[in-house]
Amino acid sequence: MSYDNSQVYRTTPARTGKMMIIMLGICIVGGAIFFSMWDYWISEPAPVVAMMAGGDDHGAAAVHTGATIMSTLSFIESSDFRTLAFNALPGEPDNNPTINMAVGDKVVFDVVNDGKSFHSFGVTLDDEGFGGIIPGSEVATASNPLKPGESGSSEFIAGEDGIYYYICTVPGHREQGMVGKIIVGDASVEEEVMEAVPEPEVMEEVAPEPEVMEEVTAPEPVAYDGPISLPDGSGVPGCEATNECYIPYHVTVSAGEEIIWSNDDTAAHTVTSGSPGAPDGLFDSSLFMAGGTFSVTLDESGDYPYFCMVHPWMTGIVTVN
Template structure:
């Protein structure tokens, strides 16, 4: 019986070299993946689907702001829950009148002894379909007695909406009021150029764990997300430095939940062309129609993490 000599298709050295190349590719890919980690976890832009399959489009602000104060209260036997006053008392669950594009600003306080949470929904029943941006706390993380919060609602369609306690069962016990939204009124127009110029520094900052994003300073620190007020027709220059380790971009928007609602040609960079770490850019524009706007980081998800401030045009 004859024995043939084994035929080697490669050598141990070549095999080791190939393994080293494959490991290098995997390591390089992992580095790239985690370098763009904030991008992968960002929330993609898109229209919001609400009850009945209706899609909410970008809000077109009228410039009108409607302040509303709502307090959670309870009867002593906890059989009646409501806002501001118990049934039969003046101010009970007040009906709010607004027009498409108005900004309803809610100041919410828990004046009861139980836990509560707040939101606006188009649904006639239940505690689901709460519109993004209108929430104050949640059923899983509610407002404790004595706590408060704020939110806003810019209706993009006519109809009846409902403000409710989003803790299951509390709406059925009386914590519900109506928001009647009528057709859009005449929007304010921009003033002629005033010749007055303003310059603001709005720098991107991040907490070390990336759970808090902000402009200029983190929550609780001096200079956090400063409010900007200008006159219609003023020239505004925004200087933004990226003092974080992630990518960011800037814009003044009519709806902070819609990164595409940039106004006044105020964009600095974009999601596809962001401001890189340690990079600084600026933009100059003319403030348009009076109204309440927001400046945000326009990378999806970053405004929700705290990169959002108030921009008021008077």
């Protein structure tokens, strides 16, 4: 007589069910941790990814072997919010100060938002745009910027000669003037060579015709009929000239009626009650990204002006009847 000595392992449906519940719980907890750190995962590519893409740390891994330079920078804005700068407006002393340093030196940036809009900070080699921010040089981000009065600090060590730029990383703010140079080592700013220009002919002065300016009047209020749009391009000054930063600019609603705003622009915006520089605290969307919406219900009759904290030229009005 022969026997089969191989072992057979069995389990019960109850034990199988418990194991499935444990595995499901692990997946849920792991997923919650992963997505709660989503901003961290997308904040910068992993080093191996950067290498595969042909990227360069541009000093992110540089060693501090030289001097430490302290730089205090303040975000400021002109009264009409069209011109942005660090420390002083164009034409004034200390406007966007240039920083000179050697390879191995470290700059410690202390930045403070002395403006009325939202701002964030970083250093880049790119001579335009708001990308290519060097890890470690950031203070806040475009999606989580410094609010008025807030501050932060960061460091930058350059591993090679070159011209770097410190900028506001909120889209559009660099183009409005928030950019300064960091000159490392022997790098120099190329000066434009101007060709000799012949002396202009002396023309008889003719008194110019007086320019007739067309007065832009605020559009008549319209009954609310669906989401108020934050249109494409509203993150750049100009839409205020035609009152089209929020479309419609002025709506009327009944008390208790829900009002919805839709961000149809590529930049992040806010819908904040009050006037630029003077929010009144009645409602505030906080920063919401492209494709996002915000809604509020107002129960008291009256006029409710509002604006965008990031782009204060954007204004609108809701009238509650």
